[in-house]
């Protein structure tokens with residue numbers, strides 16, 4: 001099979017237009033069929049029907065991509081290219097994202113099922129911000145001169161690793177492209193990116209934008225394929241010096257194991273979460289309810305930092321639950337391309353089954369289904385916004401990441417007890433507290449065991465603020481200046497200015 005072109009006519013309330021771009025494995029600036037000539041079906045989760053088929057990448061394609069990335073690193077990228085030039089290209093890529101933001105948002109809505117409006121306003125807009133942020137860093141990467149003694153000049157250099165592998169999930173397809181490419185390219189690495197097999201369209205569209213921006217061939221290579229083939233090949237490849245992953249804790253563990261068993265490549269992981277959201281008696285209720293609804297139902301609950309465990313203090317519990325439920329009921333489930341839709345379908349049959357399995361577990365374990373708990377509609381992968389009450393701390397729905405529109409609302413009396421329950425999880429990605437007492441809010445933020453603590457908001461992610469997990473939610477930080485460390489090797493240089501060694 002040779003390179004194919006994906007063509008689709010969108011006609012909807014939010015986007016109308018013809019989108020057409022080449023697909024295939026993208027290696028050395030060119031598209032081609034995968035080495036086996038096989039394909040992967042891309043499904044529209046709103047209907048469960050096939051939208052198109054794209055080339056399936058293979059471990060042989062990963063080998064080819066590594067060769068191209070290594071050559072690009074040695075000849076036309078890395079420290080061969082001034083940071084200002086790397087920044088210029090990243091800015092150009094951001095401009096192209098902006099120019100094509102409708103198209104990128106439409107592709108997200110098509111194969112992920114998120115709404116066009118949110119995809120454009122949040123995912124694509126945030127991606128542009130992240131690319132611009134790292135473009136700004138590209139010529140500001142520097143080490144330190146370290147004073148030792150008069151006869152020694154000691155300094156550090158922040159050097160790129162070389163070829164880095166990046167494996168990303170399906171919940172924020174284009175945003176994860178930007179989180180991964182931004183810091184890796186700013187610091188001078190070349191990349192093999194593996195998008196999720198469920199949501200490859202926006203990443204494949206980005207490949208043409210990479211060429212248009214003027215990145216030398218081989219700097220960015222994109223191989224769509226399955227986790228146990230392409231993902232595994234990246235994790236264990238001897239020619240790859242670092243792997244960055246976003247996805248489940250289960251797969252994060254496998255990646256770390258493969259890295260350890262191969263070349264001990266540097267590993268960063270952004271994994272799952274079961275984030276607590278604590279609402280105190282003195283909270284501004286309107287604010288707390290709106291943010292809490294957004295915290296769990298935005299992106300259909302498929303957010304690693306979703307506020308899925310909502311702890312509400314007894315004095316406001318009844319009113320919170322009543323108004324939280326009303327708000328959840330008012331969320332419009334519908335066509336991701338409709339103007340007023342808030343929630344679309346879950347991404348895949350697998351995720352639908354996984355979420356409904358956990359909902360059933362909640363029912364069987366004796367929790368009360370306060371709202372929802374059933375599928376929505378007759379086709380595709382839609383699930384009603386669901387609220388459980390009367391839970392117990394050891395129930396699966398309280399402990400496990402559901403990654404769907406399912407909240408557990410838990411009453412508490414005592415603040416110390418809320419804190420203890422909030423921290424009673426193997427995860428530590430994010431946590432939130434709602435209170436009008438800012439001193440108390442900050443005290444909670446300091447005691448919550450999470451990489452991000454929000455006071456009076458949730459899901460706030462900024463390009464210049466680091467994000468990542470405590471405990472089994474991850475290793476390393478993305479975003480902000482800290483993410484540059486994920487992609488830099490630090491070299492210490494000592495220059496002897498006259499010290500003589502005597503024997």
Ligand SMILES: NC(=O)C1=CN([C@@H]2O[C@H](COP(=O)(O)OP(=O)(O)OC[C@H]3O[C@@H](n4cnc5c(N)ncnc54)[C@H](O)[C@@H]3O)[C@@H](O)[C@H]2O)C=CC1
Nearest residue numbers: 168169195196226227231232247248251271272304401403
């Ligand atoms: N932290 C986050 O943002 C995400 C968390 N998840 C969690 O993971 C659960 C399962 O979702 P999945 O799609 O199965 O996530 P996953 O962790 O399997 O998939 C994420 C990426 O890893 C790749 N992958 C899978 N197996 C691999 C392997 N052995 N080696 C290397 N790469 C591999 C996949 O192809 C995909 O590109 C969700 O229900 C959710 O709880 C899923 C996606 C994103």
Ligand code: BAL
Nearest residue numbers: 171246302303304305
């Ligand atoms: N994985 C990055 C953002 C999120 O899922 O919340």
